[in-house]
Amino acid sequence: LVTVATQIMSRRSERDDISHIEILKASLSASVQNAAGPIGLALQHVILGKRKSSSALAAFGVCVSISNLGTTVFQFLVDGSTSQVGSLVAKHLDETDEGKKKKLLGKHCKKSLVVSILAGASAGALLLVSGNSLFSTLGETDRMDIGRGYYAWRCLSMPFKTSSNAAVGIIGGYGHVHVVSVMNSVVAFLQVLMVCVVLHASSSSEGKGEKEALDALGLAYFVVVMFHAVLGWAIVYFSRPKKIGLERTMRRRRIEMRRRREAAEEEEEEEESKKYFVDALNMFGRSILLQLSFFVAMIVASRKLPVAGLAAHHLTAQLWLVCSYIVDGFATIGTIYGSRLYSIKSIKKLRSLTVRLLSYGVSLGFFFCAIFLAFGTAARKLFVGDELTNYYLGKTWMLVTFAQPVNAVVFVLDGLMYATKSFAFAREVMVAGVGVVFLPTVLSATLINDGNSNSGAKVIARVWTAKLALNVWRMLFLSGRVFFWILKEEDRSDEEEEEEEEDESEGETSGSGSDGENTEESLLESDMDDDAPLLSL
Numbered sequence: 001l002v003t004v005a006t007q008i009m010s011r012r013s014e015r016d017d018i019s020h021i022e023i024l025k026a027s028l029s030a031s032v033q034n035a036a037g038p039i040g041l042a043l044q045h046v047i048l049g050k051r052k053s054s055s056a057l058a059a060f061g062v063c064v065s066i067s068n069l070g071t072t073v074f075q076f077l078v079d080g081s082t083s084q085v086g087s088l089v090a091k092h093l094d095e096t097d098e099g100k101k102k103k104l105l106g107k108h109c110k111k112s113l114v115v116s117i118l119a120g121a122s123a124g125a126l127l128l129v130s131g132n133s134l135f136s137t138l139g140e141t142d143r144m145d146i147g148r149g150y151y152a153w154r155c156l157s158m159p160f161k162t163s164s165n166a167a168v169g170i171i172g173g174y175g176h177v178h179v180v181s182v183m184n185s186v187v188a189f190l191q192v193l194m195v196c197v198v199l200h201a202s203s204s205s206e207g208k209g210e211k212e213a214l215d216a217l218g219l220a221y222f223v224v225v226m227f228h229a230v231l232g233w234a235i236v237y238f239s240r241p242k243k244i245g246l247e248r249t250m251r252r253r254r255i256e257m258r259r260r261r262e263a264a265e266e267e268e269e270e271e272e273s274k275k276y277f278v279d280a281l282n283m284f285g286r287s288i289l290l291q292l293s294f295f296v297a298m299i300v301a302s303r304k305l306p307v308a309g310l311a312a313h314h315l316t317a318q319l320w321l322v323c324s325y326i327v328d329g330f331a332t333i334g335t336i337y338g339s340r341l342y343s344i345k346s347i348k349k350l351r352s353l354t355v356r357l358l359s360y361g362v363s364l365g366f367f368f369c370a371i372f373l374a375f376g377t378a379a380r381k382l383f384v385g386d387e388l389t390n391y392y393l394g395k396t397w398m399l400v401t402f403a404q405p406v407n408a409v410v411f412v413l414d415g416l417m418y419a420t421k422s423f424a425f426a427r428e429v430m431v432a433g434v435g436v437v438f439l440p441t442v443l444s445a446t447l448i449n450d451g452n453s454n455s456g457a458k459v460i461a462r463v464w465t466a467k468l469a470l471n472v473w474r475m476l477f478l479s480g481r482v483f484f485w486i487l488k489e490e491d492r493s494d495e496e497e498e499e500e501e502e503d504e505s506e507g508e509t510s511g512s513g514s515d516g517e518n519t520e521e522s523l524l525e526s527d528m529d530d531d532a533p534l535l536s537l
Contacts, residue, residue, distance in 0.1 A: 023333060023356055030336075031329025032181035033168070038325045040188030042318040044195045046382070051199045054311045054386050056210040059147030060217075061314030065298050066134050067154035069291050070123030071161045109236055112166040115280075120162030128155040137299055146211040153218025160222075160229040167232030172336055175242035179235060187228045194220035275421075282423035286430045293438050293470060297463045300445050304459040305392070312392035313460060319400050320407070320467070323368045327408040330361045331415025338419025350419075351487050357412050365408030372401035395457045399464045403471065410471050413478035420486055426478075433473040441466035 041064065049057045127134070131151060171180050198220055202213035294317065301313040334357050341350045372379075376397050380390050417426045445462035448455050 020356065023337075023353070024360065026177050026336075027329045027333045027357070027360060029177040029181040029329070030172075030332035031326045033172075033177060033184050034328040034332060035326040036181070036184040036188040038318065038321045040191050042321075043192050045315060045318050047192070047195055047199065049311065049315075049386075049389075051203065052210055052213070054307050054389055056146060056214065058307050058310045058314065059145075060150065060214065061311065061317075062135075062298065062302070063147040063151040063154060063214075065294060065314070065317070066131075067127060067151060067158070069288075069295060070127045070155070070158050071120070071165070072287060072291050105241070109170055112170060113163060113233065116162040116166035117159050120159035123162070124155040124158030127158075128152060131155070146209075147214050149211065149215035150218035150221075153215075153222045157222045157225040160226045164225065164229040164232045167229065167236050170236050171232070171239065172332060173241075173339075174239055175336065176235075176239055177332070177336065179239070183228075183231060183235070187224060187231075190224045190227070191221065194224060279421060279423045282427045286423070286427040289427075289430045289434050293434060293442075293467065296439070297442055297467060300442055300463055301460060304445060304448070304450065305456050306388075308386060308388035309392045309456050309460055311386070311389045312396065313463070315389075315393055316396040316400060316460075316464060320403070320464075323365075323400075323404055324407045324411055326368075327361050327364050327404075328411045328415070330357045330364075330408075331411045331413075333357065334412060334415030335418045338416055339421075342420050347487065354416060354482060354487065357415075358409065361408040361412040362405055365405035368404040369401055372397065372404070376401070392456065392460055395461050396464045399461065399468055403468045406468065406471050406475055409475045410478065413475070413482055416482055416486075417478065422481060422486070425481055429474055429477045429481075433470050433477075437473045438466050438470040441469055 045057065045061065048060055131148070135148075168180055168184070195217060198213060198216045202216065298313065302310050305313065334353065337353055338350055341347075341353065376394075380393050380397065414426065417423070442463055445459045445466075448458050448462070452458070
């Protein structure tokens with residue numbers, strides 16, 4: 001019903017090249033692309049919880065959460081590369097010199113590869129060296145010792161993980177969403193398969209405990225991540241940008257963009273490099289605050305909850321992320337399509353794309369909400385067999401359930417932030433949200449008296465209430481940015497585009513030759529300045 005209503009509100013014009021079917025097909029692939037890894041990780045938690053103790057599950061979750069600080073903080077390597085490559089493809093789509101086009105894209109690919117490897121190596125080394133300090137912040141370190149070997153392997157794999165993330169971003173910017181979804185699904189399947197094989201081998205071998213099993217899981221993870229990186233960059237090397245149905249929209253501005261590039265090509269490349277690193281810093285700040293919110297929540301949970309409660313906390317995090325990453329498929333399409341539309345200032349189509357993606361995302365969010373409400377009890381029994389862990393998981397279930405529509409809106413709006421390169425705004429919203437909303441709420445959980453019988457239930461509920469409050473904050477401010485700033489401010493460009501179309505049609509009917517050339521020049525003069533700064537605070 002939402003889709004039909006959206007189609008009525010945003011009826012396609014003759015020149016609208018993006019259909020509902022195209023968006024939904026691409027969004028489905030993007031959802032698989034984003035959700036394959038989290039779903040695979042959630043299955044690993046389930047399998048480990050069924051085959052091993054709550055202590056092994058808690059140690060596994062802690063190692064994953066800490067090591068993710070070194071990889072997900074560099075999320076710009078995915079979203080930033082997708083946005084940058086999408087803009088480059090849109091601007092150079094008309095380039096007749098294939099060698100020159102390949103060189104322009106190749107420069108960005110090489111830059112992304114070098115930055116991703118250096119970032120991953122630095123983060124992995126830092127986390128490996130500071131491992132003892134990080135584990136000591138969690139309180140009882142003895143119960144985490146069985147995961148030290150697994151943690152070391154995850155740290156060593158970080159250069160491969162960040163480089164594979166960069167490759168995924170570039171392939172997405174090329175428009176090959178289906179290729180990325182298949183690749184990520186294969187990698188997720190291999191990780192789950194390796195967990196099953198290792199746990200089966202450890203259970204059938206005498207003398208092998210949980211520590212040895214987690215060490216073997218770490219080695220298997222390293223091998224699979226290395227395969228992912230090599231495969232991703234091989235696809236980048238052999239693939240070319242794909243047309244996604246926006247080519248007619250881009251036609252009017254191609255001549256102007258080509259002339260400007262030829263006039264100041266070196267200056268443009270230097271400016272693009274500066275903007276890339278500035279955007280990277282903004283997104284690094286935003287991503288590290290987001291990951292620190294998970295890390296601080298884990299610290300509070302580990303200090304205030306028993307092992308079963310900590311295991312339930314990690315299961316809650318996986319449920320939160322799995323559903324969010326499925327909805328994030330719409331955000332990925334928003335970044336890929338939106339970056340191309342925004343780079344040529346096609347705001348009318350960007351507005352239509354925004355409404356459609358939000359309607360799809362919210363519909364899926366309410367669908368997950370209904371599923372969680374209907375099958376909550378059965379799902380909790382499926383995830384874990386321990387009764388105490390199931391008890392704590394039940395205390396967060398309703399929060400995760402009603403957070404799904406909110407998370408859906410936040411993720412879709414995040415994709416539009418990346419498409420419009422509003423990286424500084426996204427960072428400042430996160431800074432304010434963490435300081436004003438999240439930290440006061442989550443730290444209030446430390447004031448709960450441990451002597452009460454239900455203190456653990458109150459703590460884990462307070463922790464995830466803080467995460468929900470942070471996402472509500474982000475939803476409000478990002479919605480205001482999109483609907484009351486970006487789309488409203490650019491409404492005037494629609495009138496200018498209509499005037500350009502009228503001038504173009506008059507020029508075509510009045511004559512050819514010099515008249516046609518004069519019409520072309522008038523279009524160039526009346527067009528918007530492509531060098532104008534993008535949206536800032």
